[in-house]
Amino acid sequence: MATETIFQRFTLDEEASKKIISSPRTKIRHTNVFNDIKLNKSERIANAARILNSRKCK
Incomplete structure (x- = not known):
């Protein structure tokens, strides 16, 4: 399983994902x-x- 953030890519194996x-x-x-x-x-x-x-400029 792989997931990405804006700056980094992480790859998890099955064991790590089960642990999470x-x-x-x-x-x-x-x-x-x-x-x-x-x-x-x-x-x-x-x-x-x-x-x-509430954040719109008025």
Whole structure:
């Protein structure tokens, strides 16, 4: 399996990919900082639209 970033290309063999998949999930602690991780798809899209609209030059 190969994946690419803007500057680098990474190749994983089957063993490495299985190790990544089988690693335990990271629990995200609750903070008072807003994030969209727990929003559903439509809420994420609405939030992204609000952010983009707020960045438009007026």
